[in-house]
Amino acid sequence: MRKGWIVNGLAGGAVGIAALLGCKSAPPPAMTSEVAFVVIQPRKAxxxxxxxxxxxxYQVAEVRPQVNGLIQKRLFEEGTDVKEGAVLYQIDPVPYQAALDQAKATLAAAQANLPAIRARAERTKGLAEAKAVGQQEADEAQAAFLQAQAAVAAGKAAVSNAEFNLANTPIKAPIQGRAGKSSVTVGALVTAYQPASLVTVTRxxxxxxxxxxxxxxxxxxxxxxxxxxxxxxxxxxxxxxxxxxxxxxxxxxxxxxxxxxxxxxxxxxxxxxxxxxxxxxxxxxxxxxxxxxxxxxDQAILAPQQGISRDAKGNAIALVLDASNRIEQRIVNLDRALGDSWVVQSGLNAGDRLVVEGIQKVRPGMTVKAVPFAPAAQPAGAQK
Incomplete structure (x- = not known):
């Protein structure tokens, strides 16, 4: 009686242990990974x-003198802005004023002689036609008239040259800009068109x-x-x-x-x-x-940078969801970064669902739970 009880007890315990072992070895139910996606939509960019x-x-002017002379004044401050036409230096104008006065006097003398010489040439020409004087005398009178005209023209040219020289004794800024360091001081002797500039003006x-x-x-x-x-x-x-x-x-x-x-x-x-x-x-x-x-x-394909990764060969890859929420890996060709997105040349199309969160938890071929990506809320008081 007691022996049968022991046997029955052992048999019941074995069944219980087997049941426990069977429950422990059963695999747990598989959990579906969750990912967030964005829908690729073309947009103007x-x-x-x-x-x-x-x-x-924009402009640089090296200021040089156009006449010889002594610098009398410097009329600007180094490092300040100057206007176009502003006088920067003044060369002693006295010699050039004297040369202009002399040229004007020479011109006046030539102009004073011209009427008399013209009248003599005209009279001599008429007398030569009437055979009252010889042709030689008429030719000489005409030559004297032409010489007088040339003297007047030369006098006018001399006056123009003297006026030009006098007008260039004030050295002016050719452009508007900022004056640099002056290379000369008052009392310096400068020469026309010298190699070294007096100052540089930069616009x-x-x-x-x-x-x-x-x-x-x-x-x-x-x-x-x-x-x-x-x-x-x-x-x-x-x-x-x-x-x-x-x-x-x-x-x-x-x-x-x-x-x-x-x-x-x-x-x-x-x-x-x-x-x-x-x-x-x-x-x-x-x-x-x-x-x-x-x-x-107008139809740019932009992919968030967080949705693009690189494989071991350096190729840009994207994970895309198909209609059954299965992960599909694609190699994409990127153009450039634009803000927080990549401009995609090929590999993604309008309407594709690009995985942007949970990429590390999934691999191609897996079926996942897909939810739309929700950007993190901006903290209160943050600037937009």
Missing amino acids: ALTTELPGRTAP LDPIYVDVTQSSAELLRLRKRLEGGKLHSGDGARKAKLILEDGTPYQLEGRLQFRDVTVDPSTGAVTLRMVFPNPKQVLLPGMFVRAILEDGVD
């Missing part, structure tokens, strides 16, 4: 290129920005414009600047011209832009980064 460059003065408003762009990039841009993928918007390529300290320049510029030759050592082309500079924040020689508008794409 202005495509830009960021290029390094330096500022250059800073507006100001040029010269940048370089690869010729290959220019060819790609031309193909896209000619193919209708891009258009030039309002026809003027606009430009913006980022200063050396990383701050944006507040005023907008425009592309003025593109050089017609390619630098063989760099394979780049120089582009020149012009920017307004009323406060003279930009100075010649500053390093800047120019953001140049290439064109407008």
Whole structure:
């Protein structure tokens, strides 16, 4: 009786243990990963290129004297703005005033003699026709008249030259701009058209920005414009600047011209832009980064940067959801960054659902739970 109880007890315990072991080895139910997606929709976008460059003065004038003489006065302060036509230096005008007075006197004497000589030539001509005087005398009278006319013309030229010299004793600014350091002082002797300039005047408003762009990039841009993928918007390529300290320049510029030759050592082309500079924040020689508008794409495919990753070979890849919420991996061809998005040339199409959150938890072929991406709420009081 007791022995049977023990056997039955052992059998019941074995069944219980087997049941427990069976429950423990059963796999837990699989959990479906959740991802967030955005729907790719074409939209109008202005495509830009960021290029390094330096500022250059809009106009530079090296001021030199046009006459010889001593500097009597300097009529400007170094480092200040001067207007076009403002007198910068005064050369001693006394010798040139005397030369002008002498030229005027010589001209007056030549003009005074001219009427009498003209009358004599006319009378002699009439008498020669009447055979009252010889032809030789008539010819001499006509020659004297022509000489008198030449003396008057020479006198007028001498007066004009003297007036020019006197007018250039005040040395004026040929352009509006900022005067630099003066190379001469009062009392210095200067010569006409000397090699060394007296002062340099630089116009800073507006100001040029010269940048370089690869010729290959220019060819790609031309193909896209000619193919209708891009258009030039309002026809003027606009430009913006980022200063050396990383701050944006507040005023907008425009592309003025593109050089017609390619630098063989760099394979780049120089582009020149012009920017307004009323406060003279930009100075010649500053390093800047120019953001140049290439064109407008009315049907640009933009993908959030967080939805694009790289594989081991460096290819840009995107994870896309099909109709069954299965993960599909695609290799995409990127053009450039635009804000927080990539401009996609190929690999994504309008209407595709691009995974932007949960990428690390999934792999191609997996079926997932998909929810629309909700951007994080902006903190209260944050600037928009």
